[in-house]
Structure formats: C-alpha cells, structure tokens
Amino acid sequence: MSVLKKLAGETALYGISTIVGRSLNFLLVGIHTKVFLPEELSVNTELYGWLSIAAVLYTYGMETTFFRFASKENKMEYYNLILSALILTSIILSIILISFSTPIMNMLGYPDQEIFMTWLVMALAIDSVMAIPFARLRLEKKPLQFVKARMINIFINIFFNVFFLIFCKDIYEGKYLTFLKPLISHIYFPEIGAGYIILANLIANIFLIPLLWKLFSDFHFRFDFTVFKKLWEYGYPIMIMGLASTINGRTDILLLKHILPDNFYPNRTAEQALGIYGNCYKLSIFMLVAINAFKFAAEPFFFSKAEDRNSPKIFSNVMKWFIIVCVFLWLLVSLNLDFLDAFLLNKDIYSEGIGVVPVLLLANLFLGIYYNLSVWFKTTDRTYFGTLITFLGAGLTIILNLLLIPVLGYMGCAYTFLISCFAMMAVCYLLGQKFAPMPYDTISAFGYIASAGLLIYFNSQIHISNLFVSIVYHLTILTLYILGIVLVERKTVIPLKIREKYAFLR
Template structure:
C-alpha cells in the first residue's frame, strides 16, 4: 500500500509538470487555428512531423536503455549515466555537424527551399532536446518529480512568452518603443510568422539544456565512461531505436503524405483534429512517467507479475473512462480548442484516440520483453505495424480520403497489441484469463457507449453518467482499494 501511495504521489507531480505544458499547447492550438490559415497550419505541423522521425533515430532508445541498465546489479549507476550521456552527445553532435552542412539540400528535398532557416532552427531544437533526454530520465530515476516538473513548466513558459511577444509586437505601438524591439526586427529579418513558433521552441529547448546542465556537469565525466558497457548499451538500444523510428513513421506519415498528395488545407484540418485526438497520448504519457521506472525496479521481485497485471488493468479502465468522456463531449471541446474552419476532420478523433489507447496498452505490456533483454521483439512488432501503415497509405494514394490514414493508425496499433499479447502469452505475459476477458468487455462496452452517444447526441450525458455508474459498480472493490 505504501508503494502504491508513493507511486500515486509521484505520478500526480509528474502529471502537473506534464499537463501544464500541454494545456499551454492546447491554448496555442486555439490561437494558431484562429491566427493561421489551414495551409499555414499545415506547414507548422509538417515540420514537427518530419522532426519527430529524426528524433526517433537520434534518441537511439537510450532512455529505456538507461532505465534497464540502471537496475542491473552488476552496473554502477553513475557509470551507466555517464556512458549513456556521452553516447548521446556523440550521436547528436555528429548529426548537427552533418545536417547543417547539408541544410540547403535537405530543405530543398522536403519542399522548403525558400525557408532553410526552418531547418536550421529544427536541427538545433533536435540537438538540444536529445541532449536533455537522459538528464531528464535521471531526475525520474532519482525520484525528483518536482525538479522534473519545474523544468517542463519553465520551458513552456519561456516558449509562451516569446511567441506572444513576436506575434503581437509587430502591431503594437508601445512594443515598438521598447528597447527590445530590435530583437523582433532581427528575427523578422530572416523568418516569417511560422518561423516565430520554431524560434520560440529553439530558445525554450536551449533553456532546457541550461537547466539540466548542472546534472551533466556534476554526474558525467570521461573517467566514468565504460567502453564495454557502451557496447552493451548500444546493442540493447538499437532495436528500441528501430522500433521508435517505426512508431514515429506510424504517427506522422499520414500528415506528411496528406500535405503532399491532397492539399495543405485538408492537412491543416487533419493535423489540428489529430492534436485533439492526442488527448489520449497525454493520458498515456502521464501514466508512463510515473510507472516506467517502477516497472523496472519491480522486475526482480517475486510479486512483479501481479503488479504489472493490476496496473495494466487500471490503466485500461481509466483510459476507457477518459475515452468515453472525451469522445462523448467532442463537439463541446472543439468549440473551445479550435476554430470552426478546422472542424472538417472531426470524424478521425474517436478512431485515432482508440488507436492511441491500443498503443498505451502495448507500451505497458512491452515492459516484459524489455526486462528479459529482448527489445528486438518490439522492433519486429513495430515493423509489422509499420507495414500495415504503409498498406493503408498505399490505398490512400488511390482514394484520397483522410479517413483511410486514420483507420490505418487504429489498425496498426491494434494489430501490434494483439501480436504482442499472443507472442508474449507463450513466453512471458502471464495475465489471468478472467482479467483479459474483463478488459475485452470493458473495451466493447466503451465503444458501444460512444456509438450511442454519437447516434443520440441529446442523450449523451445520460449515456455517459450511466456508463460511469455501471463501471463503478462493476469495479467498486478495485476503486476503493486504489483510493486507500
């Protein structure tokens, strides 16, 4: 019970540090959809889609690798951290040198020959962010959720301030009278209003690096770099990195292709609605921040399977409640979070959200192949998911409907979850059949409620309240134990 309480407190603190920046991001979403045309918003999302695929490679799976080697008895924690950071620094520095030297060529290939400054800013963002990955993981591993959350909050506040300053400075008479107006003039001399967003992100990422720099300077030294450990970490991380790249392509290929094969206007609507569907990713990430280090710590305990099983069940339960409430009130949310001209792609939201929930369950179950040092299993499964995504996008070429990529995301993550469970049940996943049956019933019940809410919108509140009451009655004992 004490372990649960500590886990809950840490997850709440992590949630604050994670939710606050995302709330600001959703404020940005409302602001950007009001301020930008759909084709302009498409450029903004396209740059981030391309960068996430690059980050999937550069992160090199070292966060998971760090947690795995940290809790192995035969490795010193300080040596693991130093070795990991030095590997990350070498990879990121090599990337920065190569990418800047090829900047005009790369921007031209991507269709941004008039805006090489976008790529320069993104290369720096990626460099700063990847260097920060392991120091931020160190904070989680050392039970410092307050510091972790504070850094995230400071980061987004810096970004918010710079964006507001740049967007409103040009038309503000009083701003022009300040000493800082020359900064605005300098930034405006080399980029446009879309570039303002990237510039603010770059400064925020640099600030993040400065905030974690004391950890790096204090904990990392060349003397603590272990060559044999480095080889073992790289061998462990490569399959995770390949899986991460596959996931990044799964998550972003649709937006990249819709922009280039249909239009920027459609991609703007699709990308904006996709961000609303990312509510589910928000829930998954919060859960993972508190739970993942705990999973690795428990891996050697005799009761580890029980905890994994119970926590995954609770994850599904709350995920489905979140799904029903979000999808049941989607039109209300859309009014607050997005301008009307972007509402075209609303039908993708329930599909993408359920796909993301599949991915969340998959992420929880993936702990089993990580703790037995077989991350290659995740690589194979991710490649299966990637193949499904490519097949759906091949269909999309012939039928330019943005619903096809959405169903591709849903199917890809659903198949990945099923394959992992079937594979894992024969080897390492030992969940009891009763809980699996209950989980399937919960999924079907939640989908039924969302369907009925969509069909009879006037009765939406009634269906949602009924759902919550029934779930509470069915899982009353578990909820009471969790509260205790």
C-alpha cells in the same frame, strides 16, 4: 495495492507537468488556428512529423538502456558514458542536417525556409541531450525536480508563442502600442509566420540547460568503447523499435499531402488538408498525456519490479487501471467534440476534420496498452521482439496509408493508425502470453473498451444544437459511466466497511 498507489502517485506527479503542459499547449491550438490558415501550418506539421523520426535516431534507445543498466549497477558510470555519447552524436548529426538544410527543404517543397529546419534541429539536439538528465531524475525518484523543469520549459514555450504571434504581430500591424513598432520591427518579421512556433520551441529548450545545470555539475565526459558496445547491443533494437513505431505514428502526416488526389476535398488543396488533419490530430492529445505521464513513472517501476515474485499480479492490475483511465479520457474528449470545436478550432475549415479525433484516441489507447504489454520483452532482454512487432506496425501503416488516403482522405490516415496499433497490441499480447505469461483481465478490458465505443457511436447519432445542454448531457453520461465502473470494481475502490454496510455493494 500500496504498490499501485505508489505508481499512481508518481504518475500523477509526472502527469502534472504533462497534463498542465499539454493542456496549455492544447490552448495554443486555438492561437495557431486563429492566426494561421491550414496551408500556413502545413510546413510545421510536416517538419514536426520528420522531427519525431529524427528524435529516435538522436537518442538511439539510450534512455531505456540507462534504466536497464543504471538501476542495477554503478549509476554514475552509465550516466557519464551515455550522456557523453549523446552529446557527441547530437553535435555530429546536427552539423550534417544543418549543412543539408537547403536541399532538404527544397525537396519537401518549402524553398527558402531552411532557417525553420535549422531551429528545429538545434531544439532537437538539446532535447536529446537532456533526455538523460531527465531520466536520472526519474531513476532517483525525484519527480518534483522533473516537474519543475518541465513546467518552466512549457511556460517559456507558451510565453514566446504568445509574445511573437500575438503581442509582436499586433504591434507590428498597428493594433495597439504603436510607439513600440520601431523596436518590434527589429525582432518580428511577418515572412517568418508559423516559423515562430519553432523558434519558441528552441528558446524554451535552451532554458533547459540552466534549469538542469546541477545534473551536469558531477558529469565527467568519458567514453569506453567496450562498455558502450554492451549498451549499444541492448539499445539498438529499441532504437529500431522506436523508429518503426514513430514511422507508424507519423507516416500519415508525411504522406497525406503527397498522395491525396487533387480536388479530393472540394475547394481544398493538399496543404490545407494536411493543416486541417494536423490540428485536429492535436485534439487527441489528452490520451497522449495519460500515456506519456504513465510512461515516465512506469518504465523505471517495471524494471525495479521485474524480479518480484508478485510482478505478474502487479502488472496485471496496472494494466487494468491504465485501461480504465484511458477509456474515460476517450469518452471525455469524444463526447465533447462540439465544445472543443467551438472553443479551439477558430475557423470552420478546421472543423471539417474533427471526425478523425475519436478514431485517433482509440488508436492511442491501443498504443498505450502495447506499451504496457511490452514490459515482457524489455525486462527479459528480448527487445528484438519489440523490433519485429513495430516493423509489423510500420509496414501496415505504410501499405494502408497508400491504399486508404486516395480513397478516404485523412480519415484513411486515422483508420490506418487504428488498425496498425491494434495489430501491434494483439501480436505483443499473444507473444507475451507464450514467453512470459501475465494474468491480464482481458474480459474487463474488452468490456470497458466496447461499452465506451458503443456510447460514442450512439452519441454521434444525436445532435444537440444548444452547447450548454450538450455539455450537461454529456457530463451526465460520463458520471453514469464512472458510477458503473465503481460498481464493477467495488471490491477495489470501495472500502470494506462501506460494502458491508450496504448489501448492493457486496
């Protein structure tokens, strides 16, 4: 249990930056939906969809590769080599993409907006290079430094979103401080619009360089092709796996606008539908927060415990509590959609797509379980299984999106993602039990997910018009559910002395 507490503690530390950052970025949804109409945000939604795919190509599996090799051998040798490789390839890829930004943006249907792509590519290049210094902090068990850098990066991003989209915009439009308008007119241009979201992202990433400068002070540029070949052989299946996984998660964004039938939603264009779906998708962010915070702590943890004879039991317990936390988050968000709708989706048009949120949350829960299950092929150097599984998921995603979007619209996107994530999870579990069996508690996992799903379904049939009453009612349900978990898991969460004192807890 002490091992689990240590992992939980590190996850909590990494979660501070992730949870606070995502929560604050979550509030940006309110700013963005207030300032822009869905069609104005469609370019950002689509570009960030492509960015997710490009990010995998930029890092090509080297982050996980760094953990795999640096945790056992000369850390600085692999740090220097991998960081050198990423700097080189990031520069080359960025030059190519920026050079072709005009035809690419024309092809996507956003002419004369190539500056957005240039900013996004520059932000991506910095992000990719910084992945290895951040990985080094995780490997060296320095979560506080990790959190500090991430938090500053997040606050800078939020500051410049507010600065450009509220402060500068309002002054430019003469709402207040009109004497500053001549100055503001040199830095704020209305035609950029939602592009300021991307620019804020770029500025925040630039600040990462001085924030992590100490991790570059002992860096020495070097490249050894013989050693790198070994790293590449381990990393490229992870890259392919990540690419297929990202395609699995973002194909809906990339396809929705292009294959949604005309007038599918009355009085709504395809660009509006994409903007609605993209911003409702962000309401599933809490599950991604939990998964990302867990991954930051768990990846080095899994590699360090791979040789431990007790690792099957440890990994099984980790899985159980991961599912419990994620199921709670699924309930928390899904039961309070009316609250989120009222305070974050400022225009009624965005509320039209809120039904996708519970489905997307469940899909991400399955994806998180898949990440947990994937430990078996990562620690046994069978990463090619991960490639096959994610290709299965990507194939399902492409086929089902093509079939379901014309019939169900953006709900088709949500159901496709759910089916794909479930399939990946199921196949990974079955293969893992064949090649590296783990004593996972599948009965409790099914029980928690099924019971939460039933609660969400029955709650969706009840409409409470008074927001305050609705919040109290849903918090009561959540409290009762938590008490139920405590009773089921009492031997783990309730001290022995208390259980001995009260017979019903034994």
